[in-house]
Amino acid sequence: MKTEMNTVKVRKTEELEAEQLGAHIGEIVRLHGSIYKIRKMSSFAFVLLRTKRQMVQCVYEPAYARFALEELKEEACVRFTAEVIREERSRSGYDLHLLDVEILSEPEEVPPVVINQKRVNTSIENLLDYRPITLRNEKERAVFQIQARICQAFREFLDGQHFTEIHTPKLVAAGAEGGAELFKVQYFDRPAYLAQSPQLYKQILMSTGLDRVYEIGPAFRAEQSNTNRHVTEFISFDGEMSWIQSQNDVMAMIEEIVDHVLRGLKERGAKQLEVLGKEINVPARPYPILTYSECLKMVNDAGLKLNEGDDLGTEGEKIVGDVMGQKGIDLYFIAEYPEEAKPFYIMEKDGTPYSYSFDLDYRGQEVSSGGQREHRYDVLVKRMEKKGLDPEDFEFYLEAFRYGMPPHGGWGIGIERFLVKMLDLPNIREAILFPRDPSRLEP
Ligand code: AMO
Numbered sequence: 001m002k003t004e005m006n007t008v009k010v011r012k013t014e015e016l017e018a019e020q021l022g023a024h025i026g027e028i029v030r031l032h033g034s035i036y037k038i039r040k041m042s043s044f045a046f047v048l049l050r051t052k053r054q055m056v057q058c059v060y061e062p063a064y065a066r067f068a069l070e071e072l073k074e075e076a077c078v079r080f081t082a083e084v085i086r087e088e089r090s091r092s093g094y095d096l097h098l099l100d101v102e103i104l105s106e107p108e109e110v111p112p113v114v115i116n117q118k119r120v121n122t123s124i125e126n127l128l129d130y131r132p133i134t135l136r137n138e139k140e141r142a143v144f145q146i147q148a149r150i151c152q153a154f155r156e157f158l159d160g161q162h163f164t165e166i167h168t169p170k171l172v173a174a175g176a177e178g179g180a181e182l183f184k185v186q187y188f189d190r191p192a193y194l195a196q197s198p199q200l201y202k203q204i205l206m207s208t209g210l211d212r213v214y215e216i217g218p219a220f221r222a223e224q225s226n227t228n229r230h231v232t233e234f235i236s237f238d239g240e241m242s243w244i245q246s247q248n249d250v251m252a253m254i255e256e257i258v259d260h261v262l263r264g265l266k267e268r269g270a271k272q273l274e275v276l277g278k279e280i281n282v283p284a285r286p287y288p289i290l291t292y293s294e295c296l297k298m299v300n301d302a303g304l305k306l307n308e309g310d311d312l313g314t315e316g317e318k319i320v321g322d323v324m325g326q327k328g329i330d331l332y333f334i335a336e337y338p339e340e341a342k343p344f345y346i347m348e349k350d351g352t353p354y355s356y357s358f359d360l361d362y363r364g365q366e367v368s369s370g371g372q373r374e375h376r377y378d379v380l381v382k383r384m385e386k387k388g389l390d391p392e393d394f395e396f397y398l399e400a401f402r403y404g405m406p407p408h409g410g411w412g413i414g415i416e417r418f419l420v421k422m423l424d425l426p427n428i429r430e431a432i433l434f435p436r437d438p439s440r441l442e443p
Helices: 018-024 124-129 138-160 199-207 247-268 270-276 292-301 313-326 377-386 391-402 415-423
Strands: 010-015 028-040 045-050 055-060 077-086 094-105 184-187 190-194 212-220 233-242 289-291 331-335 357-362 365-372 408-414
Touching: 018 028, 018 077, 018 094, 028 055, 028 094, 138 212, 138 233, 138 247, 138 270, 138 415, 199 212, 199 233, 199 391, 199 408, 233 247, 233 415, 247 270, 247 331, 247 357, 247 365, 247 408, 289 292, 292 313, 292 331, 313 331, 313 357, 313 365, 357 415, 365 415, 377 391, 408 415
Parallel strands: 010 028, 055 094, 289 331
Antiparallel strands: 028 045, 028 077, 045 055, 077 094, 184 190, 212 233, 233 408, 331 357, 357 365, 365 408
């Protein structure tokens, strides 16, 4: 094997992306990354380098390299100089033979969990406690690369539907979704809260000419629930659209969005899905619309006794999910919940105890809720009072309605719950980089 370091010039491009390497056979290149794994063979070693976009396998041969293998430690950050040599037996068609190394940083100690295997084999607590380390595993990281692509697809689709992306305050004066779930913070000399959702602000905009808006942002819930589907901070993908005829317009929009996301991911998330060993099923459209009353009957028939007006709850949702699953249906709406169970901003279904509201359930779990809003000022104020709220606390919101408000509706999708069901993850925390729950505030 030749080593003509002195006669072959290092390319000017310096740091090359791994996927570009195949075009540089016969050249000497530089590339940087973290050493993921060193696999010693009898007379040489494979050094797996984790680069920005992918894993690159390098070959260390004592006769070729100008440094000792012992200088390399797993998780060290390095800059390698290597020669790209054609190798038909390699999947990439070439081998990268290491010549030199510049060590940029070295690990202080061996990581507390083994990360350089197919998956990080540890408890969920360790997985989260050691996030800065466990994310170095390809599988752990893939979930978040998929999450980013989901958000990208949301944006792309809604921009095409003439929606405007907005950002609403997360420090607010009033709760929108129910009093007990509010995080109170000290805002100089007065109390404030962390926003439970962008609900009131996205609705206010409906009368301004910004008549189709969406937001992807954090939502906070002071829920003492230690379940695998609740956290205290999640990312809500909210949309609101005016001039609707009925809540069916909103459900149709969500259906299109979800379909676009799932179809798109099959392609643009293909690499990560392969890493995770998952396939995405794109359900047939239209997604069925069940009513709350139909679901209540399904649940009772299955032996879980619920009364009219009761929340379907985790168990109830699961039963409905099983019934739908047997019919091969993954995604379906549950519409017309009792008005009593829904927040003040939801429109009542005239003359009935129900409301123009819906949830979108994905294999037995609610991933989104939404509905048509009450846009008539006087009816809205009455509904607030009925819910025990003081309209004066919502003056900033009501003002938008006092001066004319078009019919409108919208939705909120919890993106982590969506991801959990799509990838069949066991716990919502696995779909959050740094989850927050009643007992977790770090890392
Ligand atoms: P809702 O309160 O149902 O509705 O929330 C909407 C969606 O957000 C997700 N979600 C959560 N995810 C994780 N942990 C939690 N504690 C949590 N709470 C909610 C769920 C849920 O379906 N303003 C309305 C939406 C609207 O009508 O536009 C709202 O916030 O996926």
